[in-house]
Amino acid sequence: MSSAPPTLADIRAAHARIRDKINRTPVLTSATLDALCGARLFFKCENFQKIGAFKARGATNAVFSLSPEEAARGVATHSSGNHGAALARAARLRGIAAHIVMPENTAKPKIESVRRQGGGIIFCAATATAREAAVARVVAETGATLIHPFNDHRVIAGQGTVALELLEEIPDLDLVIAPVGGGGLLSGTVIAGKGLRPGLRVIAAEPEAADDAARSFRSGKIVAMEQTSTIADGLRTSLGDKTFPIIYGQVDEIVTVSEAGIVAAMRQMWEVLKVIVEPSGAVPYAALHENKIAVAGQRVGIIISGGNLDLDRLPWQA
Amino acid sequence: MSSAPPTLADIRAAHARIRDKINRTPVLTSATLDALCGARLFFKCENFQKIGAFKARGATNAVFSLSPEEAARGVATHSSGNHGAALARAARLRGIAAHIVMPENTAKPKIESVRRQGGGIIFCAATATAREAAVARVVAETGATLIHPFNDHRVIAGQGTVALELLEEIPDLDLVIAPVGGGGLLSGTVIAGKGLRPGLRVIAAEPEAADDAARSFRSGKIVAMEQTSTIADGLRTSLGDKTFPIIYGQVDEIVTVSEAGIVAAMRQMWEVLKVIVEPSGAVPYAALHENKIAVAGQRVGIIISGGNLDLDRLPWQA
Incomplete structure (x- = not known):
């Protein structure tokens, strides 16, 4: 397990190992957001996970x-x-x-x-x-x-259980959008997603202000993130040598979103979905909010990665 | 239906009538809040309902x-x-x-x-x-x-479907706590709750600053709410002649909570449950937060009535 990249079987084994120790998080839908995006959206709520995040x-x-x-x-x-x-x-x-x-x-x-x-x-x-x-x-x-935060095959297999549960509940998705920072969640998502449903598209979203994963994906080698002040503080890290090959080999596309787009998407999720989403967790929906992905008529899984933030100061407040 | 108070059968009929037009809202749990309260809590999330409230x-x-x-x-x-x-x-x-x-x-x-x-x-x-x-x-x-907001038997039967779904999902509750304003939700809750589970306790919570229901309950006749500025703006109304007899006849207790308690409970729900709850929706949990109800070791259903509020100004912000 520690040398070879995880497989769908490893993710299933991870799920059997952890399922009684974590929350099976709900999948939320919204007719309002569906109408805005012209698609059917399924939000996998890892902000409701233990410790408030998929980690x-x-x-x-x-x-x-x-x-x-x-x-x-x-x-x-x-x-x-x-x-x-x-x-x-x-x-x-x-x-x-x-x-x-x-x-x-x-x-x-x-x-x-x-x-x-x-x-x-x-x-x-x-x-x-x-x-x-x-x-x-x-x-x-x-x-x-x-235990590295993301550059670890056991960790990647664990993060893959998000997509495993999502596709168990909504099997006929066309597309799943995950955020990308170090790439642990994205790696697990693409292995589980394409393993369960070979035709599934998996697209990652990251802040323009921390676009190292998009640049790595284009150039075929890891581009390190030097310094960034993106509000999506969970996505400031660079890819690792265990996550990059999985992402480069299997992910369909990496799109970037603006800081203003992250804040606007986050606020819309709070207002319409009524869930507390942290900035990093709003990045995948921000990609739809900013029209970065063509989704018309599709069934789209969106991973909300977490909901931990300081409630004293909200990003849309001056 | 318009003359006699609704029965459990009416609430079941209401559910069959509306179920494909509303959301079946999730029930959330939290090990953190359970530990704080010394009980097992089941939050029925009507903030995820269409239009953001049980209404x-x-x-x-x-x-x-x-x-x-x-x-x-x-x-x-x-x-x-x-x-x-x-x-x-x-x-x-x-x-x-x-x-x-x-x-x-x-x-x-x-x-x-x-x-x-x-x-x-x-x-x-x-x-x-x-x-x-x-x-x-x-x-x-x-x-x-x-169609009166609460003093209407058809409306009461509809609101009773919240407790119907909650008890379908978690049948062995000891207690359900609902907020009370005009009493439509509370009336429906007690009819469904005691109908499905005769030993179930049903307790209502309301702001001290709008304690007309508690005073009505004690005095045996409707006490009108003159004026109140409680932050729980959904609970400022008085009981009606259709809701009061149901509540007086069947509800076990009405407890009141402070304004500070509502804000503290609301913030804790945002932080721990990661859901957007409006002040009125935090009132039942506030009753636990302020130790107004003995719940040690019990299984407690808590109705989160809604999640509509102005996100520009939060009550804990000066």
């Missing part, structure tokens, strides 16, 4: 894939976001230690979220070098298994 | 209960809120006219909502006298059938 799936699959010997030494990762909370939760469920390396400038709610799940936090300076060093140190000291 | 049910049942001759003359109501949009929508589905009397100071989004559904709006001065006169005039001129 619970991959982390849980990784932790419960460990042998008893590996598990006994705990798990470690670096994360300033949802993966840290997801890994801490999965480790707690398995009764093992989780060491989460976080930059010292991490927002307090995200720190609290990891703490609430029982994760041990190691703060480091807010640079990639410091982060890598801190993770290497904790792994060396404890023997913990590193 | 779609009662209005649709009323409109589709009309004879062809009655229907041909259209329907009329007075509403500054969700019932107007719900009635306009139901009339549009049946292909008949809807005349909605609205105070001239009604907020623009609510006017737009009725317009979007194709309803004809008659503006009147913002007094009860002007409103009654305007409704009487349109009924006299058109022969339209008045």
Whole structure:
């Protein structure tokens, strides 16, 4: 499992492994949004997932894939976001230690979220070098298994269970749209989606302001994201050497959306669907909102990746 | 149907009549909120209903209960809120006219909502006298059938389908908590709830700042609400002569919640459940948040009545 890219069978196995430890999230529809887009839309609501994001799936699959010997030494990762909370939760469920390396400038709610799940936090300076060093140190000291947020086949298989459930519930989709940051969710989505339904189109959406995945996809090699301030903070990362080949080989298209489009799409989802969607989670619908994908008359699955954000300041408020 | 209070059979008939015209709304759960309350909570999400509130049910049942001759003359109501949009929508589905009397100071989004559904709006001065006169005039001129927002047995039967669906999905509840304003939803809930499950407790929650239902319940006669500025704007109305006897005869208890409690509960529902709940819709959960109901170890159904509010200004923002 750790060397070969996951298959549909691996995603099915992941689902069997994690299904009683995660939420089976609902699929919402809206006649209003259907009319606006001229298509039938099916929103898979991972904002209702444990810890408020799909990340619970991959982390849980990784932790419960460990042998008893590996598990006994705990798990470690670096994360300033949802993966840290997801890994801490999965480790707690398995009764093992989780060491989460976080930059010292991490927002307090995200720190609290990891703490609430029982994760041990190691703060480091807010640079990639410091982060890598801190993770290497904790792994060396404890023997913990590193569970990367996306560049890990067990994590990819877990994220693929989103599309597995979506297609179980709505089998006759023409298209699925997923967001892309590091590519874990997108990789799992395309493997599950095309595995279950070979003719299915899988399109990724990302912010124009963090268009490294689109550029990687065009150029055939990983283009790293240097720096970005996109509001979609979950999508600022670059692809990894495990996610890129899957995406390059199987995804149909990667489209980009504007910052204003993300905010407008997010607000429309709040107003019409009545669900709390974080900016990153609004990016796939933003691609429809900005007419970046031809969907007329089609049946379209849209993955809402998460719903964690600061409710004190909303992006459409000055 | 228009003279005797509805029975469980009437609510079942209402459900058969409207089920293909409304959403079957999901029931959400949260391990986090369960742990906070020491109970198992089941949130019936009518914020995901057509027009964003349970009102779609009662209005649709009323409109589709009309004879062809009655229907041909259209329907009329007075509403500054969700019932107007719900009635306009139901009339549009049946292909008949809807005349909605609205105070001239009604907020623009609510006017737009009725317009979007194709309803004809008659503006009147913002007094009860002007409103009654305007409704009487349109009924006299058109022969339209008045569909009252809550004091109508067809409407009550329609609202009862919320609890019908909830108990179909989660049959072994100990308690259901509903909000109470005019009492249409609460009446339907208690008839369906006790009809399906005789031992079920049904408790209503309302704002302390609009505690007319609690006072009516204690005194055994309808106490009118004079004036209130509760943030729960859907719960400012008084009980009617059709809802009060049902509530007085069957509801177990009416509890009240503070304004601060409504805001805190609403925010917690947004943060943890990731759903957009309007202040009125947060009132039942506020009763748990403020420890107004003993629920330890119980299975509790909570009706989220709606999710329509102005996203530019949130109540917890200064």
